[in-house]
Amino acid sequence: xxxxxxxxxxxxxxxxxxxxxxxxxxxxxxxxxxxxxxxxxxxxxxxxxxxxxxxxxxxxxxxxxxxxxxxxxxxxxxxxxxxxxxxxxxxxxxxxxxxxxxxxxxxxxxxxxxxxxxxxxxxxxxxxxxxxxxxxxxxxxxxxxxxxxxxxxxxxxxxxxxxxxxxxxxxxxxxxxxxxxxxxxxxxxxxxxxxxxxxxxxxxxxxxxxxxxxxxxxxxxxxxxxxxxxxxxxxxxxxxxxxxxxxxxxxxxxxxxxxxxxxxxxxxxxxxxxxxxxxxxxxxxxxxxxxxxxxxxxxxxxxxxxxxxxxxxxxxxxxxxxxxxxxxxxxxxxxxxxxxxxxxxxxxxxxxxxxxxxxxxxxxxxxxxxxxxxxxxxxxxxxxxxxxxxxxxxxxxxxxxxxxxxxxxxxxxxxxxxxxxxxxxxxxxxxxxxxxxxxxxxxxxx
Amino acid sequence: xxxxxxxxxxxxxxxxxxxxxxxxxxxxxxxxxxxxxxxxxxxxxxxxxxxxxxxxxxxxxxxxxxxxxxxxxxxxxxxxxxxxxxxxxxxxxxxxxxxxxxxxxxxxxxxxxxxxxxxxxxxxxxxxxxxxxxxxxxxxxxxxxxxxxxxxxxxxxxxxxxxxxxxxxxxxxxxxxxxxxxxxxxxxxxxxxxxxxxxxxxxxxxxxxxxxxxxxxxxxxxxxxxxxxxxxxxxxxxxxxxxxxxxxxxxxxxxxxxxxxxxxxxxxxxxxxx
Numbered sequence: 001x002x003x004x005x006x007x008x009x010x011x012x013x014x015x016x017x018x019x020x021x022x023x024x025x026x027x028x029x030x031x032x033x034x035x036x037x038x039x040x041x042x043x044x045x046x047x048x049x050x051x052x053x054x055x056x057x058x059x060x061x062x063x064x065x066x067x068x069x070x071x072x073x074x075x076x077x078x079x080x081x082x083x084x085x086x087x088x089x090x091x092x093x094x095x096x097x098x099x100x101x102x103x104x105x106x107x108x109x110x111x112x113x114x115x116x117x118x119x120x121x122x123x124x125x126x127x128x129x130x131x132x133x134x135x136x137x138x139x140x141x142x143x144x145x146x147x148x149x150x151x152x153x154x155x156x157x158x159x160x161x162x163x164x165x166x167x168x169x170x171x172x173x174x175x176x177x178x179x180x181x182x183x184x185x186x187x188x189x190x191x192x193x194x195x196x197x198x199x200x201x202x203x204x205x206x207x208x209x210x211x212x213x214x215x216x217x218x219x220x221x222x223x224x225x226x227x228x229x230x231x232x233x234x235x236x237x238x239x240x241x242x243x244x245x246x247x248x249x250x251x252x253x254x255x256x257x258x259x260x261x262x263x264x265x266x267x268x269x270x271x272x273x274x275x276x277x278x279x280x281x282x283x284x285x286x287x288x289x290x291x292x293x294x295x296x297x298x299x300x301x302x303x304x305x306x307x308x309x310x311x312x313x314x315x316x317x318x319x320x321x322x323x324x325x326x327x328x329x330x331x332x333x334x335x336x337x338x339x340x341x342x343x344x345x346x347x348x349x350x351x352x353x354x355x356x357x358x359x360x361x362x363x364x365x366x367x368x369x370x371x372x373x374x375x376x377x378x379x380x381x382x383x384x385x386x387x388x389x390x391x392x393x394x395x396x397x398x399x400x401x402x403x404x405x406x407x408x409x410x411x412x413x414x415x416x417x418x419x420x421x422x423x424x425x426x427x428x429x430x431x432x433x434x435x436x437x438x439x440x441x442x443x444x445x446x
Numbered sequence: 447x448x449x450x451x452x453x454x455x456x457x458x459x460x461x462x463x464x465x466x467x468x469x470x471x472x473x474x475x476x477x478x479x480x481x482x483x484x485x486x487x488x489x490x491x492x493x494x495x496x497x498x499x500x501x502x503x504x505x506x507x508x509x510x511x512x513x514x515x516x517x518x519x520x521x522x523x524x525x526x527x528x529x530x531x532x533x534x535x536x537x538x539x540x541x542x543x544x545x546x547x548x549x550x551x552x553x554x555x556x557x558x559x560x561x562x563x564x565x566x567x568x569x570x571x572x573x574x575x576x577x578x579x580x581x582x583x584x585x586x587x588x589x590x591x592x593x594x595x596x597x598x599x600x601x602x603x604x605x606x607x608x609x610x611x612x613x614x615x616x617x618x619x620x621x622x623x624x625x626x627x628x629x630x631x632x633x634x635x636x637x638x639x640x641x642x643x644x645x646x647x648x649x650x651x652x653x654x655x656x657x658x659x660x661x662x663x664x665x666x667x668x669x670x671x672x673x674x675x676x677x678x679x680x681x682x683x684x685x686x687x688x689x690x691x692x693x694x695x696x697x698x699x700x701x702x703x704x705x706x707x708x709x710x711x712x713x714x715x716x717x718x719x720x
Contacts, residue, residue, distance in 0.1 A: 052618065058598075113615060143613055166536045196528065236531075236541055241690060243541050299539050301689045307539030350539050353515050353688075399537075402514035 064106040065165045065445035072097040074434040081428040086174040087437040146191040155207035156249040158295040173362035175342025187211030205232045213253045226253025241301030249293040254286040261334035273380030291317030307350040316341040325385045326366040338367045358395035376420030388416040407441040467497040468694045474508020474521035477644040505601025520686040523601035545685040549717040551667025552679040554654040555633045555641040562586040564655035564664040576617030593620040594632045594641035646715025
């Protein structure tokens, strides 16, 4: 900004100089001090005009990043055991490596006194998508309350709101991707956050709102609205270089069944399974979509090792999916109600100024009421959608400069081993499927 | 030929065995530039193996440089904001280390010929928000008040906005000037001018005595008034590092906080922290 002002000043002076010169040529006696004074005043006014223009432009800021990557899977996937579903999307049939633009973001934010307007687009080889489109209005009196409307991140947990440009692992945990696809939803949110000067109050923050529940920019498909909220806290212990952040989150919503077919967990053929209820009353009935979660982040500036962080999050609840998978219920499929749970733990160690070591472990159990040995038995309705996954991620990040970083990340994906008959489609899951994925990513951010 | 070879060998050995200077970079607050430069000069005299490079740009610029990894020490005339600490946490897994390096009385500069000698905090606020526009409204001559201030990358700008304007915006007509020295210079040449900045810069201008309200006594930003807390606009001047300082960075900071370093603070016109 300073450079801009200096350049403009120089431009004004350069513009002004010949004018004085010409006048001097034309008038034998040169300018009187009064003339020069009035010209300087005019220049001052001109500068003020330019300053007001610049001030307006300063309110508009563009930022963005591109993540280009190469990925290699342990083996080629096929329809029976898709590879890479939680690693930026399933590899195509008979493909075990690929280049892709994972994210190509451009964000425009216009910040006025008590309001902010944000648009963010995502451009990849798959096309153009809208990520964010919202306005935030801040109360002008206490400046601690805000109201956000539009499409924006759901206020749940930590990982959803943690930018993909900052996140140390290439993708979010499997449970985050499954329960909160796309991270965003359409709705209205109240935010409460005060500065440190407010004492104890400044340590807490709240974000809570009402959302469609359809996710992203998807059109609302029922009259149910979902409540999502997170109460967070930040405890800095600056004297010992420690920060303890965390929060508790709630998701309380419903989906509307567009089918009379509903599956609930129960007993089938003497064992656990999904029991079909096909009563007509199920059509257009509402079914719970509710989760609770807790997250904790520890940051410590170790005298010996440098900055280190340990972050974890746990979520459990009732999740309405579809027979073919754990995706959130939509469309006209049968509803499958499952109890789910998931968690992750990150360990990030800074090594010097430019390197980071990352270890991540995440687990997602899409049906907490069944074991692997229950899955695959004939006619109990359980499928690949009920298989529990755990993933160990090992990564190295090199920050080349403030804009560029390279990430090498290897995900060791382990599935629950099922008890499938030889003719079952689940045979590949009788042992751990070879679906580990290596990602090499370059990111440019501005 | 032998001499040439001997000379070359000597040069190579001299080059090879000359330890490169350790470089410490300091960036940020313009308010602290003079202080840091003086610190650097004295420190380098005692430690010829260390090179201290000081640049200004404003507290915001310094904090960005700290986050981006382009400076070892950031000078700031305001505390780091929550959002800035969050960025450090995200990138370095640390909160940054805050070092109180000096104290300052944020001063209101008036032209030496101005007949106004004292102002309440509320009057200063109204002047900079554009509610009071003529000196006669605060007991001075009938003349339009010309506002001089800093750019928004300046910590002084932010401190003034937070603590005097209580978060409100500056009047649109305020002329933003890069550097406190520039503000002082502008006010010294403008009979109707008013500016703000660090106490150490007030050369050729006079301080406005400040008072909490109309019934309070007024105070100049002197060491005694700042130490006692009577002067209503006191602040710390900070140094920040990304993580616990070590090596030459730690040694320099320790020295700046020593009695020798703090004596420089007094000499420059600020006030020691101890």
